[in-house]
Amino acid sequence: MQRGHQIRALVVTIVLIALGALLWATGCSQRANRSKGVYMLLDTSGTYAVELNKAKAIINYLLGTLQPGDTLAVGRIDTGSFSEKDIVAKVTFDSRPSVANNQKRAFQKQVDDFVSHIKRSSYTDISGGILQGIEYLNESGAGQKYILIFSDLQEELAKGHIRDVPFQLKGFNVIALNVTKLRDDIRDPKNYMQRVEEWREKTEGGNAQWRVINDLERLDHIFAH
Amino acid sequence: MENSFLQAIASIPVLYVIPLIVLVLIVMYLARVPFHRTMTAFSRIVYNAMRLSSASVRLAEKRLQIRNREVLMSAGLELAERKVEREFDRIGAVIQRDLEGYPQIQRKISEDLLQLEEDYQNCGEIPQTLPDWVKVIDAIANIKPTGDRMVVNMLEEIHSTLEDQHKTAVDEHRRNVSKRHNILSRMTPTWRTMEKTLAGVQKAVSNLNQRSRKIDRYMDTFEKIRNKDDIAERQLSSSSLTQFFISGLVLGVAVIGAIINFNLVALPMSEMVGGASYIGVFKTSDVAGMFIVCLEIVVGVFLMDALRITRLFSIIGSMEDRKRKMIFWILLGMLTILATVESSLAFMRDRIAADMELLRQSLAGVETTSVATSNIPTIGQMIMGFILPFILTFVAIPFESFVSSSRTVIGLIVSWGLRILSYVLRLLGNLGFYLGRMVVNIYDLVIFPALWLEGVILRALSKDGGDKGKAADDAGSGKPKTNPATLMEGTAKCNEATK
Numbered sequence A: 001m002q003r004g005h006q007i008r009a010l011v012v013t014i015v016l017i018a019l020g021a022l023l024w025a026t027g028c029s030q031r032a033n034r035s036k037g038v039y040m041l042l043d044t045s046g047t048y049a050v051e052l053n054k055a056k057a058i059i060n061y062l063l064g065t066l067q068p069g070d071t072l073a074v075g076r077i078d079t080g081s082f083s084e085k086d087i088v089a090k091v092t093f094d095s096r097p098s099v100a101n102n103q104k105r106a107f108q109k110q111v112d113d114f115v116s117h118i119k120r121s122s123y124t125d126i127s128g129g130i131l132q133g134i135e136y137l138n139e140s141g142a143g144q145k146y147i148l149i150f151s152d153l154q155e156e157l158a159k160g161h162i163r164d165v166p167f168q169l170k171g172f173n174v175i176a177l178n179v180t181k182l183r184d185d186i187r188d189p190k191n192y193m194q195r196v197e198e199w200r201e202k203t204e205g206g207n208a209q210w211r212v213i214n215d216l217e218r219l220d221h222i223f224a225h
Numbered sequence B: 001m002e003n004s005f006l007q008a009i010a011s012i013p014v015l016y017v018i019p020l021i022v023l024v025l026i027v028m029y030l031a032r033v034p035f036h037r038t039m040t041a042f043s044r045i046v047y048n049a050m051r052l053s054s055a056s057v058r059l060a061e062k063r064l065q066i067r068n069r070e071v072l073m074s075a076g077l078e079l080a081e082r083k084v085e086r087e088f089d090r091i092g093a094v095i096q097r098d099l100e101g102y103p104q105i106q107r108k109i110s111e112d113l114l115q116l117e118e119d120y121q122n123c124g125e126i127p128q129t130l131p132d133w134v135k136v137i138d139a140i141a142n143i144k145p146t147g148d149r150m151v152v153n154m155l156e157e158i159h160s161t162l163e164d165q166h167k168t169a170v171d172e173h174r175r176n177v178s179k180r181h182n183i184l185s186r187m188t189p190t191w192r193t194m195e196k197t198l199a200g201v202q203k204a205v206s207n208l209n210q211r212s213r214k215i216d217r218y219m220d221t222f223e224k225i226r227n228k229d230d231i232a233e234r235q236l237s238s239s240s241l242t243q244f245f246i247s248g249l250v251l252g253v254a255v256i257g258a259i260i261n262f263n264l265v266a267l268p269m270s271e272m273v274g275g276a277s278y279i280g281v282f283k284t285s286d287v288a289g290m291f292i293v294c295l296e297i298v299v300g301v302f303l304m305d306a307l308r309i310t311r312l313f314s315i316i317g318s319m320e321d322r323k324r325k326m327i328f329w330i331l332l333g334m335l336t337i338l339a340t341v342e343s344s345l346a347f348m349r350d351r352i353a354a355d356m357e358l359l360r361q362s363l364a365g366v367e368t369t370s371v372a373t374s375n376i377p378t379i380g381q382m383i384m385g386f387i388l389p390f391i392l393t394f395v396a397i398p399f400e401s402f403v404s405s406s407r408t409v410i411g412l413i414v415s416w417g418l419r420i421l422s423y424v425l426r427l428l429g430n431l432g433f434y435l436g437r438m439v440v441n442i443y444d445l446v447i448f449p450a451l452w453l454e455g456v457i458l459r460a461l462s463k464d465g466g467d468k469g470k471a472a473d474d475a476g477s478g479k480p481k482t483n484p485a486t487l488m489e490g491t492a493k494c495n496e497a498t499k
Helices: A002-028 A049-065 A097-116 A126-140 A183-187 A189-205 A216-221 B002-011 B014-030 B032-099 B102-124 B133-141 B149-226 B230-273 B284-306 B321-363 B376-393 B396-446 B448-464 B467-476 B487-498
Strands: A036-043 A071-077 A087-092 A144-150 A172-177 A209-213
Touching (some): A036 A049, A036 A126, A049 A071, A049 A216, A071 A097, A087 A097, A087 A126, A097 B230, A126 A144, A126 A172, A172 A189, A183 A189, A189 A209, A209 A216, B014 B032, B014 B396, B014 B448, B032 B149, B032 B396, B102 B149, B149 B230, B230 B284, B230 B376, B284 B321, B284 B376, B284 B396, B321 B376, B396 B448
Parallel strands (some): A036 A144, A172 A209
Antiparallel strands (some): A071 A087
16 A cells, blocks of 8 residues: 555656656757848849839748847848948847837838838949858857848949958858849840859858749748758 | 570589589488487577576566556555545544534433423413312302392302303413413424434434445455455456546546646746747747646645645645645645736737737738737636636546556556567467478478488398398488487477476
């Protein structure tokens, strides 16, 4: 009889200890940085500026998907994109969901204002924008880093701008969004393919993972990997 | 096709193959006895090892069966003890409630009886009769009339006086009768009170009688279990299996309840502890939510133990009543606080969810509308958040049942597993043994030309007569002289050895 009691108490104790051990084990295990950092580059060059309304939809998707603790920044691609001034909006969402929601609303408004008052740039400094994104995301300390390039990937540098710095993109995901075909591309698709391939080589050369998402209905693929 | 086949046959170097076959046969013939011995030994090893393992497993199974029986009986005894104890508790409560005031009841009955006796005596008092002089007057009234006026007047006077007296006496009699009626009327409630009191006593005694009969029944069961009766064992085993499945089912439902409870608190917990931090692979807010749910269950388990409904921690149940009650109230307070916290969290969850929905609508470019126009879902969630911790408290009951019955059920399953393992081991042993025999026979079949030749040679030599001929016969039939050459011959010995 007494033995039965002892065994029952033992089982209950084991269950409780197991629960405690689980908490302890998880508590003591190394805290992995699961936060996401997203830096989105918006091409504001003359040929591409008309596409920016689509960018709003992507940013709204990102705002809906990113969680408290994640970082989001939107940068402009213009003549000289390697500059903090080209960061249109940036935020690290608060850990409290209610505060994060308010931050998202404010961010959305900032982006809306930017898109409605856009000034078209003469040149397209994509590399500068990527370098700025690398710097920003490295500083943010995000665990998973994404650079989204909303552009036709046609880089045009102003005279005197040097962008021969190799990218250090280890741990980065670089995703080109809405890579539109230019007039020359329609005539000769090799131009388009070559352009995309060049960027792939450039980013993968910096140890990044490169992807292209042209169908904006498949934005869920951004964080699929 | 046919041509290619013929070509293939033709291409085989016959002169090369035939000597090779002959050589192999010679080698096999020479190695026959060692091969037979090796195979015999190997199959015996397999057979004996498997038999030994099987016997060992059977022994373990028997031990487990004894242990299962002990566990079952122990659980049955505990249950019977608990039932008897509960009945004694009830009897104690009945005695305390109904028979504790028995001296007062007895005194009341005595008082009522005294009252009744007094009333009875009062009723028995003979009313005062008419005065004795009435007889005298009656005698005078019987005097024959003489016509004397004075006598007439006197008689009339007497008559009038008598009538007055009679009237007074009748009135007095009526008053007395009325008084007795009153006394009798007063006796009725006393009778009724007495009847009610006695009925109460009868009910209490009858209740006690019933309980004692129940205790007798439980004691019978207890005795049967203590004597390790087979019927009791079967009943307990069946009851244990039923308990296992039913409590498992209820626990499953409780787990669903706990998950719902968890979902109510997980989101608002992110507002408190933050939604961005992780503990291991889990979100801190999820762990915190799960912790609250687990805490509620743990408090519920202790609460049930403090109420002596379950006995998961015997130390709580065996505490003195005052301490136990104190612990009960403390735990109830804690549970109420947790329920209130959860209710608040449910409210917060509703608000956060509504805010998120509004944000989603805004991001999707949909015109934002009020998500919840009614407060009913909010109130519903709050009520659920408050009630679920109390409901989860009762998980302790099926949990205890599950734990105690699982000991028996797991024992039974392991016992069945051991029985099957024992059978499989025996089967493997026999398979190994007969496989060895089969291999030996196949070996002999392969080298039959050599064996046949041996027989022929020995028969030729046996022409010398005597023992040699007999030896040749033996050799021709493939029988060994001293050692068993085949497993067939060694089988009997092997069987004897392994029995």
